Structures are given as structure tokens and as C-alpha cells.
Amino acid sequence: MTGTDATRVLVLNSGSSSVKYQLLDMSEGERLAVGLVERIGEETSRLVHTPLRDGEGAAREKTGPIADHAAALKAVAEELAADGLGLDSPELAAIGHRVVHGGLRFTAPTVIDDEVLAEIERLVPVAPLHNPANLLGIRTAMTLRPDLPQVAVFDTAFHTTMPESAARYAIDVETADAHRIRRYGFHGTSHAYVSRAAAQLLGKAPEEVNVIVLHLGNGASASAVAGGRCVDTSMGLTPLEGLVMGTRSGDVDPAVTFHLERVAGMSTDEIDTLLNKRSGLVGLCGDNDMREIRRRIDEGDERALLAFEIYIHRLKKYIGAYYAVLGRVDAVVFTAGVGENAAPVREAAIAGLEELGLVVDADLNAVRSGEPRLISPNYARVAVAVVPTDEELEIARQTYALVRD
Ligand SMILES: Nc1ncnc2c1ncn2[C@@H]1O[C@H](COP(=O)(O)OP(=O)(O)O)[C@@H](O)[C@H]1O
Numbered sequence: 089m090t091g092t093d094a095t096r097v098l099v100l101n102s103g104s105s106s107v108k109y110q111l112l113d114m115s116e117g118e119r120l121a122v123g124l125v126e127r128i129g130e131e132t133s134r135l136v137h138t139p140l141r142d143g144e145g146a147a148r149e150k151t152g153p154i155a156d157h158a159a160a161l162k163a164v165a166e167e168l169a170a171d172g173l174g175l176d177s178p179e180l181a182a183i184g185h186r187v188v189h190g191g192l193r194f195t196a197p198t199v200i201d202d203e204v205l206a207e208i209e210r211l212v213p214v215a216p217l218h219n220p221a222n223l224l225g226i227r228t229a230m231t232l233r234p235d236l237p238q239v240a241v242f243d244t245a246f247h248t249t250m251p252e253s254a255a256r257y258a259i260d261v262e263t264a265d266a267h268r269i270r271r272y273g274f275h276g277t278s279h280a281y282v283s284r285a286a287a288q289l290l291g292k293a294p295e296e297v298n299v300i301v302l303h304l305g306n307g308a309s310a311s312a313v314a315g316g317r318c319v320d321t322s323m324g325l326t327p328l329e330g331l332v333m334g335t336r337s338g339d340v341d342p343a344v345t346f347h348l349e350r351v352a353g354m355s356t357d358e359i360d361t362l363l364n365k366r367s368g369l370v371g372l373c374g375d376n377d378m379r380e381i382r383r384r385i386d387e388g389d390e391r392a393l394l395a396f397e398i399y400i401h402r403l404k405k406y407i408g409a410y411y412a413v414l415g416r417v418d419a420v421v422f423t424a425g426v427g428e429n430a431a432p433v434r435e436a437a438i439a440g441l442e443e444l445g446l447v448v449d450a451d452l453n454a455v456r457s458g459e460p461r462l463i464s465p466n467y468a469r470v471a472v473a474v475v476p477t478d479e480e481l482e483i484a485r486q487t488y489a490l491v492r493d
């Protein structure tokens with residue numbers, strides 16, 4: 089890339105119905121603005137924008153319909169302009185975009201051109217909730233600043249180190265290869281950032297530690313990271329495999345789909361919607377927000393309790409599986425909305441694993457903080473930690489490193 093003197097990076101993390109964004113100055117590592125647009129496509133969309141000075145700032149909130157990710161980015165651009173941080177600023181060096189599916193082709197951050205856009209588009213069928221939103225964000229940013237490098241940072245990139253034994257499904261090799269069917273894994277930017285931060289928390293280099301990362305947001309995935317390299321992760325061809333999520337089933341017997349087609353007469357699209365949007369916690373108990381589920385459990389709600397137990401059972405299975413995959417584990421790390429905030433989830437997931445050297449200290453687990461922290465007692469053989477993820481910072485770093493060279 090051409091070198092640049094500009095030092096600011098705008099990062100867009102477009103999810104299926106939300107955009108998280110940050111404007112950072114990479115010369116001083118300072119955050120200039122952060123924000124979120126949520127419930128995109130609904131009547132009750134909400135934009136929360138916070139301009140920052142020395143890390144402090146007052147949030148501004150706007151509600152009202154925002155039709156799609158293009159409208160969302162335009163609204164964000166207006167908010168930034170109101171603070172003198174508009175997208176027309178010559179100090180802006182690049183815009184970094186989270187792109188969920190990069191297939192096999194993208195193993196590193198990439199400057200986006202027409203050909204890269206076409207490849208992200210080609211991958212829409214394997215990330216139907218995410219890649220279309222990412223594309224809309226990129227195309228809108230390109231019309232707002234056609235002269236600026238737009239950089240894609242892929243969720244799948246960190247997982248490309250997985251050995252074939254973990255990345256391949258045990259299905260006919262010719263069919264799998266013809267259709268590029270394999271396990272790609274997602275949330276890689278978060279798994280990379282959090283596993284590195286966990287090593288730092290332990291006072292070690294990433295190469296020295298084996299870590300199990302549990303990224304528990306609305307989408308959720310686990311990964312086994314050996315010496316800084318991903319060796320297994322719970323999501324697969326699409327972000328549907330693995331853990332129980334807010335609205336996604338995670339692992340099911342694939343025969344469930346044929347059964348629903350043959351016996352319940354459901355179409356492929358209906359089954360797709362069922363497993364991606366009407367399953368997981370919402371399918372089990374009607375709520376996908378862990379705060380609401382805990383509140384209902386406290387009131388004695390049986391359905392919410394069962395949903396919680398199913399969520400925890402799956403999580404525990406993956407901790408055990410990745411313990412076995414890694415052989416030796418230095419830390420189990422919780423991150424993302426649920427992992428960072430829901431102490432009962434952390435407690436329940438680790439309960440009963442003392443034989444594996446895993447213990448949670450109740451007082452440490454109850455602490456609320458935005459800092460990386462240990463929640464296991466000093467005597468524990470394996471550390472249990474909470475490390476807040478920062479996908480936006482990681483995307484900004486990777487984007488800036490690429491355009492600065
Ligand atoms: N205080 C809290 N207690 C329990 N769960 C929480 C809390 N805050 C957020 N969450 C959970 O975090 C989820 C969102 O996590 P996040 O990582 O932001 O997800 P995503 O990036 O997929 O939108 C919410 O759906 C909610 O279940």
C-alpha cells in the first residue's frame with residue numbers, strides 16, 4: 089500500500105442487525121468516538137453515539153427507524169460530522185470493516201477492490217446473516233470516501249491455521265472439495281485478540297500458552313489456541329455449528345433437517361430460518377438475552393432454567409473437548425457480552441471441573457470490571473479469566489498496519 093501520514097481509522101463491525109463502530113487515532117492509540125446502531129430494519133432502531141476526550145464522553149441517543157446498514161452508516165457519518173470528526177477529514181487513513189466469511193482465500197487483512205467485493209459476495213450463502221450486512225457497509229463507505237483504502241478484516245482468518253483433522257468434515261472428499269465444504273470458524277478477530285491478552289494477563293508470551301477462549305455474545309463460539317495458533321473452533325462452514333447461541337441452535341444431528349423436510353414438509357429456507365433465527369435460547373424459552381433469562385430464573389421460571397441448563401451443558405462439553413485437544417491448558421477465558429457480564433454462566437460452566445484443575449472463586453467472579461482479570465483462586469492449576477474483547481481495536485490495528493506500510 090501507499091504510505092500515509094493520516095493516523096485515524098474508522099472501524100465498522102456490522103452484525104446481522106447492528107453496527108458497532110469506533111474512530112481511533114492510531115498514533116496515540118486514542119479512541120475519538122464509539123457507538124452502536126441496533127435493531128436495524130425495525131421501527132425501533134437506536135443509535136448511541138459517544139464522542140470521547142481522554143476516554144471520557146457523554147452518549148447521545150437517537151431512536152427511530154433505520155432501514156438498513158447503508159442508512160445506518162450515513163447516520164453514523166452525520167453524528168461524527170457533528171463532532172468535527174466527519175468522514176471527509178484528511179486525517180482519516182482508512183476504514184476497516186469486519187467481514188465475517190472470507191472462505192479459504194483470505195488469511196490476512198485485505199484492501200478491498202472490485203474483485204475482493206465479488207469474493208465476499210460469492211460467500212453470502214455461507215454467511216447469510218452477516219456477509220450481506222458487511223457488503224452494504226463497505227459499499228456505502230466507498231461512496232462516502234471513494235479515495236480512501238477500505239480494508240476487510242476477516243473473522244475466518246485466525247482459524248486458517250487449523251489442522252486438516254479439525255477443519256475437515258468426515259464426508260466424501262470429492263463432494264466436500266467441489267463445494268469448498270469445510271470448517272472455517274468465525275469470531276477469529278476476537279479469539280486472536282483475547283488469546284493474546286490472556287497470555288499477557290498470565291505474564292507469558294502467546295507462544296508459551298495454551299488457551300480455551302469462550303466468545304459468548306449473541307453468536308457464540310469456542311476455540312482451542314495452542315501457542316498463539318488456533319487448532320480447533322466450534323463454528324464450521326457457517327456460524328451455525330457449535331455452542332447454543334441467542335437464536336441459533338449450534339450442533340444438531342444433520343438428519344434433523346432431512347426429517348423436517350420429509351416429515352414436517354418444511355422447505356430448506358424455512359429450516360434455515362428455524363435453525364438460525366428461531367432456535368438457541370430464543371427457541372428454547374422465548375428470550376435470547378441472558379439478562380432476561382437470569383431474571384426469569386430468579387422468579388422460578390422452569391423454561392428459562394432449562395434453556396440455561398442446555399446452554400451450559402453444551403459449553404461444558406466444548407471445554408472438555410478442547411482440554412483434550414490441547415492436552416495441557418493454561419487458561420480458560422470468557423469474553424463477549426455474556427462471557428464478560430454473566431457471572432452465573434461462568435460459575436455454572438466451570439462447576440464440577442476441579443479434577444481438570446478448573447475452579448472459580450465466587451468473590452472474584454462477582455467483580456464487575458472492564459479490565460482483563462483472573463476469576464480462579466491462586467492455588468488453581470489452570471487459570472480462569474475474563475478478558476473483554478475489542479474486535480474494533482484489533483481491526484483498527486490490522487487496518488492501520490496494512491495502509492501505513
Ligand atoms: N449484564 C449482562 N448480563 C448478562 N448477559 C449480558 C449482559 N450484558 C449483555 N449480555 C448478553 O450479551 C449479548 C450481546 O453480546 P455481544 O457480544 O454484544 O453480542 P453480538 O456482538 O453478537 O451482538 C446479549 O444478547 C446479552 O445476552
Ligand SMILES: CC(=O)OP(=O)(O)O
Binds near residue numbers: 103104188218305327
Ligand atoms: C459470526 C457471528 O456469529 O457473529 P456475531 O456473533 O456478531 O453474530
Ligand SMILES: [Mg+2]
Binds near residue numbers: 103306307
Ligand atoms: Mg459480536
